[in-house]
Amino acid sequence: MNPLLPFIMAGDPSLEALPRLLAEAKALGLEAIELGLPHSDPIADGPVLQAAAHRAIARGATPVRILEVLAGITDSPDLILFTYLNPLLQIGAERLKTLLAPTPVKALLVVDLPFGEEPAFERDLRAAGYPMVPLLAPTTTLERARQVLAERPDPGPSAPFAQRFAYLVARLGVTGTGQSTDLAPVQKRMSELGILATRPLAVGFGLSDAASLAAVRAMGATPVIGSALVRELAGGRSLSACLAPLL
């Protein structure tokens, strides 16, 4: 099982630092990392990731520049590009595939793209090797959850974690730490779906301390750490210093 899925915002603390951060993540033994593409209107993000996105945009971290910085990088975990739809739509599927080809990006997590809204775009990118990560929220009914998982299927055990996992949102609301997250409903949902028998699962939103990460691992899933990490990195701590104690 993959023990940790960290999230970092591309361009924060800086775009120049990104290759080094990715190399550091690789050295820590991380298999995959979510890389946020900063957006002007991050409607699913809390204050920490909003602020990180705005800092990154202000420093010139545009989607295309970020992908250009990633081009040719091999010393990196697999990347899951975490983004909103509009920047990708404006780049267009054809150019996006060209831009992604030389990068370590293996999958896309598009926060505001439910399955079925852009079927041609999604099919095209999946065929090129960039599947969309299926997301399940506390409001997702069991029936819908099965539909989401079927629409965004697991390519099978030979594919890397980044292309296989489903993302279970642990609580209502937006990204960020704050109130402690009750993991009992997550556990219930996992057993209802029997999902771990078939594909890897990441659990995120609101996780920050070692105890909650351990609780997610004990359920057999990979914990996601986002806002807590982004805040520390922005404060000048190194990725290793932040993550080593959590691994």
Place this chain on the structure above:
Amino acid sequence: MTDSFALPTRFGSQQLGGCYAPETLMQPLLDLEAAFRTAWTAPAFLAELKAELRHFVGRPTPLTPAPRLAAKVGLRALFLKREDLTHTGAHKINNALAQALLARRMGKTEIIAETGAGQHGVATAAACARLGLSCTVYMGVTDMARQAPNVARMRLFGAKVEPVAAGQGTLKEAVNEALRAWAGRCDRAHYILGSALGPHPFPTMVRTFQTVIGEEARAQVLEQSGGLPDTVIACAGGGSNGLGLLVPFLGDDLRRVAVEAGGHGRALGEHAARLEGGRVGVLHGCKTLLLQDEHGHTAETASISAGLDYPALGPELAALALDGKVVVRRASDDEALAGARLLCETEGILPALESSHALALLTALAADGAATVLLGLSGRGDKDLSTYQSRLGI
């Protein structure tokens, strides 16, 4: 629990609209569509809505002939659909009240809303007070300053006004924050979106609740003048009063016009004219004409009127515009101010700055050959007095 939408989610030849929502909001949106569909055919709901629109909102609103303004701008006849005379002073109450009734029917106890000009916030706060629902309104800090009287009104109605300081502190940021708040409380709260915007089913639902404007106006103009006007015109922020007025005239052989905010210039960031300045993109859950930069980031906007100061045109109105069924024009800040002054002086009616953008186009319409015009006066201008005072030097 429904697992797919039953109503069409897309508009026009470019398939605008859709439901580009985070997964957390998908089931609440599916449930909302189902509740809306049932309510809209439920005699009890329709009867209660009709009674509230009559006794609380003050419908039907009058259609006022404006002969002195008509003469001044070179028209033969001009009729004003007086949404400014509704309770709370703008068309926003038609939708806010209907959605509040729907929320109560769905068993929701809390209401979330965004507001730009404050008219939707005031309308929602009033509807919530009347129905005994708790209400939180998100409003940009820039808008709170320029529409201060409405902030006080919302608070008097018992609503909590949450200032949104991000970005430009206007409507776009308020919608961001309202969507975030809804994702956190969607188990108990309903989000009353104030314009024909956002993810499905909001654009369709809001337009449905607003078409009472055009249905009344069409019957009234036929009764008063014995025929239809050659032009029907309204201002367009997201497009709710515009669609509400124009949709019932879609089958008629006349010119339908929507007026966007031309702001103070033609460069990106200086206006909110989405037809000319925008490209198709996705914001706040729908695909539509959007002011954006080359990176797909939402552009800044500018308008003297908070209610039109928004980067996206509602998807249905955008589709009607792109498919040639509605003409979209723009009026600058200065033109809107002049339009407001003219209505005040000729007819003794103080329009909202938003509605003044439609008034600003009258002379141009007459020059284009229009003779009889029906204009949607979406709101009253009390909230804008301080702007009128400073900008008109009175």
